[in-house]
Amino acid sequence: MKRALFLLCLLLLFPSLARASQARTFFAMDTVMTVSAPEADSALLDACEREIFRLERLFSVTDPDSEISILNRDGRAALSPDTERVLSYALDAARLTGGALDVTLYPVVKAWGFTTGEYRVPSDEEIAALLTYVDWTQAELTDGAATLPEGAQVDLGALAKGYASDALADILIRGGVTSALIDLGGNIYCLGSKPDGSFWRIGIRDPIDSSAYLGSLSVKNAAVVTSGSYERNFTAEDGHVYGHIFDPATGRPAENGLISVTVTGKNGMQCDALTTALYVLGPQAAAELLPHIPEVGALMVDDGGELWITESLRPFFTPLGSYQSAPIHWIAQ
Ligand code: AMP
Ligand code: MG
Numbered sequence: 001m002k003r004a005l006f007l008l009c010l011l012l013l014f015p016s017l018a019r020a021s022q023a024r025t026f027f028a029m030d031t032v033m034t035v036s037a038p039e040a041d042s043a044l045l046d047a048c049e050r051e052i053f054r055l056e057r058l059f060s061v062t063d064p065d066s067e068i069s070i071l072n073r074d075g076r077a078a079l080s081p082d083t084e085r086v087l088s089y090a091l092d093a094a095r096l097t098g099g100a101l102d103v104t105l106y107p108v109v110k111a112w113g114f115t116t117g118e119y120r121v122p123s124d125e126e127i128a129a130l131l132t133y134v135d136w137t138q139a140e141l142t143d144g145a146a147t148l149p150e151g152a153q154v155d156l157g158a159l160a161k162g163y164a165s166d167a168l169a170d171i172l173i174r175g176g177v178t179s180a181l182i183d184l185g186g187n188i189y190c191l192g193s194k195p196d197g198s199f200w201r202i203g204i205r206d207p208i209d210s211s212a213y214l215g216s217l218s219v220k221n222a223a224v225v226t227s228g229s230y231e232r233n234f235t236a237e238d239g240h241v242y243g244h245i246f247d248p249a250t251g252r253p254a255e256n257g258l259i260s261v262t263v264t265g266k267n268g269m270q271c272d273a274l275t276t277a278l279y280v281l282g283p284q285a286a287a288e289l290l291p292h293i294p295e296v297g298a299l300m301v302d303d304g305g306e307l308w309i310t311e312s313l314r315p316f317f318t319p320l321g322s323y324q325s326a327p328i329h330w331i332a333q
Contacts, residue, residue: 028052029059029161031185035168037177038195044175048168052184055167058083059160061106061115071146072106072153078145086156086163087141089269093159094136097277097289102136102248104148106155112253114244115155119234121242127251134248158245162225162272165189169268186231188224189268199316205230206321207260207301214260214301215319223268227275228260228301229253245279256282257302264313265296274298283308287331294333 023036024045035048058080060066064073071077079087090103107130113119122130133151140147148154156163161184168182169189180191181200190200199218206212207230217224229243233253236242247254261279263271274296278286283302290298290310299317300308308329309317319326 024049026052028056029164029184031161033184035172035180035182037172037180037191039177039179040172040175044172044177047171047175048182051167051171052164055082055160055164059086059156061155061157068154068156071148075150075152076145076147079141081144082163082167083156084141084144084146086160086269087139087146087154089163090154090156090159090273091136091139091141093270093273093277096293097274097281099136099248100280100285101158101273101277102134103154103156103158104134104136104139104152105246105248105251106153107133107151108251109155109157109244109246110153112242112246113234114232119236119242121236131248131251134251158276159269159273161185161187162223162268162270165223165268165272186226187268187272190219190222190224193220204262204299205260206323208305213320214307214323215299215317217262217264217299217313218316218318219264222264222266223271224262224264225268225271225275226260226262227272227279229279230259245276247280254280256280258283258286258300259303260301261286262299263296264298267295271296283329287329290331291333298331 022038025034026049035045058067061068067077067079067083093101111122111130138149165182165184165187169191172180172191178192179195182189188202194200199220201216201218202224203213203216204226206214207228210230229245232244233241242253245254258279261275263274265271287308297310297313299313306327310331310333312333
């Protein structure tokens with residue numbers, strides 16, 4: 001009894017403790033992740049955390065023992081079902097997006113220093129030489145093994161977190177959870193609805209002023225993934241800001257007219273792959289592609305501050321601040 005009273009006092013004094021078993025924050029895949037699930041006990045949240053670290057050990061390009069590192073080192077590797085699923089979908093998405101998503105860009109991404117944080121602008125000759133290794137059509141995947149040509153290397157960073165969010169949603173659902181918010185550093189998965197039954201309202205960051213929101217999306221049971229070079233970039237000596245999303249056609253950070261892309265849909269991996277690909281394609285080509293992918297909604301900001309939004313999101317999007325008066329290009333799907 002005394003112990004119960006003591007605990008009650010503690011919880012009244014520190015209400016955050018009451019939620020401690022319902023939310024878990026950890027650092028993985030180079031970002032801060034939070035899983036909030038009021039119905040989950042700590043064992044289920046432990047399982048989510050373990051799953052993220054298990055996937056990181058498979059996909060990491062910096063862990064020399066990961067399946068992807070072995071593939072990059074030897075040009076051949078046996079893949080577990082998770083890695084095979086992500087690589088296989090990456091190749092499908094490359095086909096769908098005309099190569100805008102190309103996981104074989106890794107030698108280029110590495111040369112610019114995005115893997116180590118030792119940023120630099122490679123020479124045109126160096127970029128041209130590295131681009132000879134970039135070609136997703138040369139990656140082969142058969143019977144649980146992948147092969148790459150000499151010099152080619154892959155990086156699943158453009159869609160791995162989306163896959164991880166789907167995996168966590170599965171674990172939570174199997175554990176009986178009906179409502180949860182999985183936030184893997186910008187890759188959000190809204191499981192079910194909010195505990196009170198209403199829509200989750202997800203704020204979409206303003207790519208120009210990252211302390212503000214450009215608007216909100218109301219969703220249930222869906223991933224909401226945002227990509228933009230404002231998330232990770234460096235400023236070169238001449239003042240130019242280079243972002244982490246690369247155009248496979250040039251081997252340089254993509255500057256094709258978009259500064260932020262959000263994709264929402266049931267499949268987090270698909271949404272993650274598409275945010276990166278649409279960013280590379282630019283507004284016009286993205287608007288032409290989206291009608292072929294009716295299962296996702298998209299919200300894009302171009303470099304003139306105008307919005308490009310699929311019709312499917314019209315009832316669910318609320319612009320905020322200066323974006324209330326931004327021109328909107330509606331994309332019919
Ligand atoms: P995201 O933040 O989901 O847009 O993914 C960006 C990450 O994916 C980068 O940090 C790179 O590791 C990798 N990447 C960049 N550009 C591409 C691209 N065009 N295709 C595939 N992966 C890319
Ligand atoms: Mg992505």
